[in-house]
Amino acid sequence: MSATACQNCPLRKRAIFTPMSREEVAFTQSFKTGEMVVDAGTTILLEGSNSPQLFTVLKGMGTRYKTLENGRRQVINFLFPGDFAGLQAGLMGEMKHSVEATTSMTLCVFRRSAMFELFQHHPERAYDLTWIAAVEEHFLGETIASLGQRDARQRIAWALVLIYERLKAVGMEVKNAVPLPYRQQDLADALGLSLVHTNKMLKALRDTKLAEWQNGMLKIRNIPALAEMALIEESAPDVRPLI
Template identity: 50%
Template sequence: MTVEGKFGKAIPCQNCPLRPLEVFRPFTGEELAFVSDFKIGEQTVESGGTILAEGETSAHLFTVLSGWGFRYKMLDDGRRQILNYVMPGDMVGLQGSLMGEMQHSIEALSPVTLCVFKRSRLAELYRLYPELAYDLTWIAAREERILDENLLSIGRRSALERAAYLVAFLYQRAETLELFRGGRGVIPVTQQHLADTLGLSIVHTNKTLRKLAALNLLRWVDKGCNVLDIDGLLELAGWEGFSETKRPLI
């Protein structure tokens, strides 16, 4: 099976729409050439579709080019915990690439476009591009940091603080990607998604969000959350916010 037959290749990395964003560190021509060659194509997943499933050992590794998704794990009886969200520029499937099979699933929250890479060329990356290798470790460490914050939130913050933290977190990440520039600035999640992230029931999540809305911190619009007062959310959560230096885009 040829990869060209399976994945359409639309955007070459040299004119990637994400790369000009301020958040991403500049790449050398050589790095860019390798990444572009490393990329074997693009793939799209419809909203609600599965990007990667727990247990699977994909031959591929992805970077989100556009769209939102989330990583989650489930217990046998169906209880679901959302671990983190993925947005443009985020690499997905790295953990699976290193550890063998996927230990979590990833689902699309909106139509998602992915850059597709071949796992098998990772060794080459490590051999020839130490800077990119370092970047991969950095990316894993960043995810770890986010999970640390999340764990603190779920374990120790009250429902109200926790919800404020989560919405602020999602808002800030999207903001640095300039995802709110053109549109209405809506975080494309249902209350069920937030509930499964917060470790709360859907009913209590709703009541908590209503409280945040009553405080004029956010507003709920057609299937999404609109942040009205990011500073208020941060203060309520007791959180300094998500400060990030330039990061790699592979």
């Protein structure tokens, strides 16, 4: 399979991503070494590892997680098309969490060794990396706020609205539904809930016809009502850089 040229990247046309100049596209192409296709269940980045590569998700979905001392897995968040992975290893020398493919994935592969060239000669793209790191920190802050201030129903509504809008923004919505191939346990872990409680709340949302998550598909019938339940305003995701 031939690699996708950055100039023809299908994600670039999506309004969620910041437009790139011809020079930025050319540098990104030189930064990119190819593409990697992995099967579901493949570990892409391992906690404690020192990866020579950085990745952008072109297709598919993944999971970020930490392994606890007792061997249990704590889900941090999810990876969707356009997301960047491996920045921790690039800046801190090793990964502080692992990344696993939830579905089959196509990843754009970048040279970690060229990252400092980016900071030296392409400050605009370096700023994009800083922005990505800041957004990840902000999202973790939002998650902590959600754990502390939202009840179970509100947490699940919050997560489903954010996930739905993010996947819609990259063109994955069809007839008010988006693919969501995760397990209920993954969502429960990410939101600090038990599996039983999560299942109960999802059933309540389904019974009230607000949202339905079955067979790997998430359908939301009333986004404004679900956003109100989540204590957030309905809005499109922030425009973000694409590396």
